Amino acid sequence: MEKFVVEKKLLSVVIATLGGGSLKKTIEHLNAGSVVPFEILICIPMENSAKVDDLFFDNVRVIKTACSGQVSQRSVGFKRSTGRFVLQLDDDMFVEKKCLENLINIIGDQAKVAVAPALLYVSNKKSFYQRPPNIFFLKLYYWILNGKSGHQPGKITLAGTNIGVDPEHVKENIIDVEWVPGGCLLHSRSNIITDDFYPFKGKAYSEDLYHSYFLIKNRIKLKICTSSKCFLDDDVPVYDFSFTDFYQFFKSDLKARKYLVYLSKKSINRMYMYYFFVMLRYFLRQIKIKWSIK
Numbered sequence: 001m002e003k004f005v006v007e008k009k010l011l012s013v014v015i016a017t018l019g020g021g022s023l024k025k026t027i028e029h030l031n032a033g034s035v036v037p038f039e040i041l042i043c044i045p046m047e048n049s050a051k052v053d054d055l056f057f058d059n060v061r062v063i064k065t066a067c068s069g070q071v072s073q074r075s076v077g078f079k080r081s082t083g084r085f086v087l088q089l090d091d092d093m094f095v096e097k098k099c100l101e102n103l104i105n106i107i108g109d110q111a112k113v114a115v116a117p118a119l120l121y122v123s124n125k126k127s128f129y130q131r132p133p134n135i136f137f138l139k140l141y142y143w144i145l146n147g148k149s150g151h152q153p154g155k156i157t158l159a160g161t162n163i164g165v166d167p168e169h170v171k172e173n174i175i176d177v178e179w180v181p182g183g184c185l186l187h188s189r190s191n192i193i194t195d196d197f198y199p200f201k202g203k204a205y206s207e208d209l210y211h212s213y214f215l216i217k218n219r220i221k222l223k224i225c226t227s228s229k230c231f232l233d234d235d236v237p238v239y240d241f242s243f244t245d246f247y248q249f250f251k252s253d254l255k256a257r258k259y260l261v262y263l264s265k266k267s268i269n270r271m272y273m274y275y276f277f278v279m280l281r282y283f284l285r286q287i288k289i290k291w292s293i294k
Contacts, residue, residue, distance in 0.1 A: 008038065009038055009039075009082055009083050009084060010035065010037075010038065010083060010084055010085060010104075011035060011036075011084070011085050011086075011087060011100065011104070012038070012039050012040075012041065012081035012082060012083030012085070012189070013030060013037040013040045013041065013086075013087045013088075013089055014041045014043060014074055014077035014078055014081055014086060014087070014089070015041065015042050015043065015088075015089050015090070015091050016043045016044075016070045016071075016073035016074040016077065016088075016090075016091075017043070017044050017052075017073075017091040018044065018048050018068075018091075019044055019048045019049075019050075019051025019052050020091045022091060022092040022233065023042070023052065023055070023091040023092075024054075025094060026089065026090075026091055026092065026093055026094060027057055027060060029094040029095050030089075030095060030100075031057065031059070032097065033095055033096075033097050033098070033099065033100050034098045034100070034101045035101045035104060036059070037083070037087070037100075038083065039059055039061060039082070039083065040059050040060045041061055041063055041077040041080055042055065042060060042062045043063045043065050043073040043074060043076050043077040044062065044063070044064060044065065044073070045064070045065055045066075045067065045068040045073070046064045046065065046066065047068075049062065049064045063076060063077060067196075069196075069198065069201065069202070069204060070182075070198075070203075070204045070207060071196055071198035071204050071207055071210075071211075072196040072198070074088055075193075075195060075196045078193075078194045079194050081192075083189060084188070084189055085104055085107065085186055085189065086187050086188075086189050086192050087100065087103075087184070087186045087187075088185050088187070089183070089184050090182075090183040090232075092232055092233060093183050093184050093230050093231070093232055094230065094231045094232070095117070095184065095229075095230050095231075096117075096228070096229040096230065098228070099117050099184075099228045099230055102117075102225055102228040103115050103117065103225060104186065106223065107186065107188055110188075110221075111188055111190055111191065112191065112219055112220050113188070113220065113221050113222075113223060114185055114187050114191065114215055114220050114221070114222055115180075115185075115186050115222075115223040115225055116180040116181055116184055116186070116222075116223075116224055117184055117224070117225055117228035117229055117230045118166075118167040118225070118226045118227075118228065118229050118230070119164075119181055119183065119184070119230055119231075119232060120167075120229055120230070120231050120232075121231065121232065121233070121234050122231045123233075123234050125231075127164070127168065128164065128181075128232065129153075129163070129164020129165060130163075131166045131168070131169050132151050132153070132166075132169050133151055138151075139151075141277060142157070144270065144273050145158065145159040145270055145273065146158050146159065153165045153166065153169070153170055153175070153177075154175050154176070154178060154179070154224060155177070155178050155179075156178045156179050156209065156212075156264070156266075157266075157270070158266055158270045159261075159266065159267060159270035159271045159273065160257050160261035160266040160267075160270075160271050161257075161271075161274055162208070162209055164181070165177065165224045165226065167226035167227070167229075170226060172226070173225060173226055174224070174225050174226075175223065175224045175226065176221065176223055177222050177224050178212065178222065179208060179209055179212035179222065180208065180211075180215075180224065181208050182207055182208035182211055183230070183232065184230040191218070191220050193214055193215065193218070197210060197211070197214055198210055200252075200255065200256060200259075202252065203252060204256075205249075205252050205253045205255075205256040205257070206253065209257075210256075210260060213260070213263060213264055238278075239281055239282050239285040240285065240289075241282075243286075246282055250275070250278065250279065257271060258271065
């Protein structure tokens with residue numbers, strides 16, 4: 001690792017945020033790592049910028065953006081970054097001590113590589129992603145979405161949905177994948193996409209799949225390192241949303257994925273089957289909640 005540490009401008013970190021409550025903790029984990037970024041660019045819309053007035057870190061620079069949106073804010077940060085390597089990071093991600101050192105070593109001098117760590121929940125250290133199915137109905141579900149290939153970690157199904165990598169259920173340390181999660185992703189600076197490629201306004205549903213699509217189109221190899229770990233807080237499952245919130249999610253997610261399926265020439269019919277299952281699972285969950293209350 002020494003050949004990288006001596007560089008003055010080794011690592012830039014770009015965080016697109018609205019000023020979430022976990023941001024300070026995210027920065028503290030970055031600064032406690034074996035490789036400390038020389039610059040952490042906090043990209044936040046002007047109207048939200050007061051939320052980051054208390055970030056007193058020597059390597060933090062706040063960039064007030066005229067735009068609002070994860071991809072557009074991040075693109076501003078990418079253009080301002082100057083490190084040899086650039087990490088895109090969500091504001092609620094906590095990197096393990098040697099996570100970034102490992103990712104940098106994997107890229108090394110390979111110009112055309114982007115690599116992400118395994119994503120785990122803080123509470124139980126379990127994977128953020130679903131493990132391989134072991135019951136008939138889940139196997140059938142993946143057969144409907146992905147044909148005879150079924151569940152394949154790191155792949156994008158025929159329905160245009162992504163299958164994550166659970167480090168407990170893969171043998172390899174470094175896996176070639178078809179998509180990488182955008183919450184924590186390391187690039188060589190020469191490979192970053194500075195365009196605002198996301199085609200819709202508002203919350204960027206399936207953004208990591210769009211980003212992966214364009215990275216692969218630029219002939220960038222995508223990899224997951226299962227021994228490198230990044231943690232995130234537990235989130236509220238979409239199946240526990242109120243009906244209004246679920247409807248908004250469903251409508252926006254469908255719109256984003258439909259265009260992605262068109263771009264990547266996947267199966268629109270399999271995609272609609274996926275959303276049928278999403279809707280069915282939501283209503284079954286709501287029925288279960290109401291019965292448990294009685």
